[in-house]
Amino acid sequence: MRFMCITAIMVGILFGQETDTVEVHPCDSPLLEQMKGNEKRPLKLSQMLPFTINVIKCRFSERGKNTANIRDVRNKKMAYKDAQQFKSFSSTCAYCAAVMVFVFYLSTIF
C-alpha cells in the first residue's frame, strides 16, 4: 500500500511538471543555420532527417512562404534585367531561327 502511494506521488509529480522548452520556429532551426552562409559545416548522417523535416516545415510555414515569394520576385526581376535585350551573337541566332521558320511555313503555303 505504501509502495503504491509513493509510486503514485512520483508519477504525479513527474507528469505535473511543465516541460521547460522553448518552441523554435523551423526556419530558425540550428541545423538550417549551420547549412547557411559561407562557413557551412556538413551534416552528420543522424542530422539529415531532422534537417529535411525542418526544411519542409520552414518552406510551408507563413515565414517560409513569404521568403519564397520575395525570392521569386527578385529572381524574376534579375532574369528580366539580364535578358531584356539581346546581347552579342544571340540576336543573330534568333534572326536565323525566326527566318528559317518563316521561310518553311511560306514554302508549305506556296
Added chain:
Amino acid sequence: MLRMNQKLFPILMIFFTALNGQSKLHIQLGSGYYEPNLAVLNEAFGDSSFFSTNILLNFTATYQVYYNTRVGLGSWNSFHRLKDSFNRRFTYRAFILETFYYPREAIEFNFLLAPMWNSCDISIGIENTNTNWSDLLSTFGNTGTFTFKSTAIMNSSWFGFTSSIGIRYYIKSSLGLDLRIGFTKNFYNKEKWKYEGETIIGPGIKLDALPLLRLGVVFVR
C-alpha cells in the same frame, strides 16, 4: 608547352566562371504534335492511332551559358506498341542552341536552332525453342520443352535539323509554360536500314519536312 598553358588556363578560368556565374538549368517535359506520313508503316503493322502517329513525348535539358543563350540536349519520342507483335519507336535527338529575351517580366521569347541525330527502331519479341537447350535441361532431369525469348530489331539513323520560335510564361521564377512552333527537316533514306549488321530496305515513310507544335512545362534550377 608552358606558353600554351599560360593561355589555356585563363581561358578555362573565364569559361568556367561564366558557366558557374549563371547557373540555370532548364528541364522541360512536354508533348509535341507533328504530321509524318507513316502510311506504309501503319499499313504493314495493320494498326495506327493518333497518339502513335502524331504525338511526340519530349524531354529537354538546357543550360544557360550566357545572358541570352542556352545550350543543351532534347529528345522527342514517338511510340507504337502492338501487343504480341511489333514495336516501333522514333527518337529525335536535338543538340540545342537556344537564344531568348524578355520583352516583359516573366514572359520570354525564345528561338531555337538544333542539328538532330534521329533514329527509328522496329522490333519484335520472339519466343524460340532449341533442341540442344531442351536436351541439356533433360539430362538434369527436367521434362518438357523449354522456350527462350529473343528480340529481333531493324533500325535506321539519319541526320536532321530543327528550328522553332516560342513563347514562355514563368508562373514562378522556377516554373514556366512553354509553347513553340517550328519545323523539323529530316534526311531520311529508306535504303539505309540495318538488320543484324546487314543493310536492308526499310519502309518508305515521309519525314522530310514536318511542321511541329510543342507545349511543355519547364522547371528552372
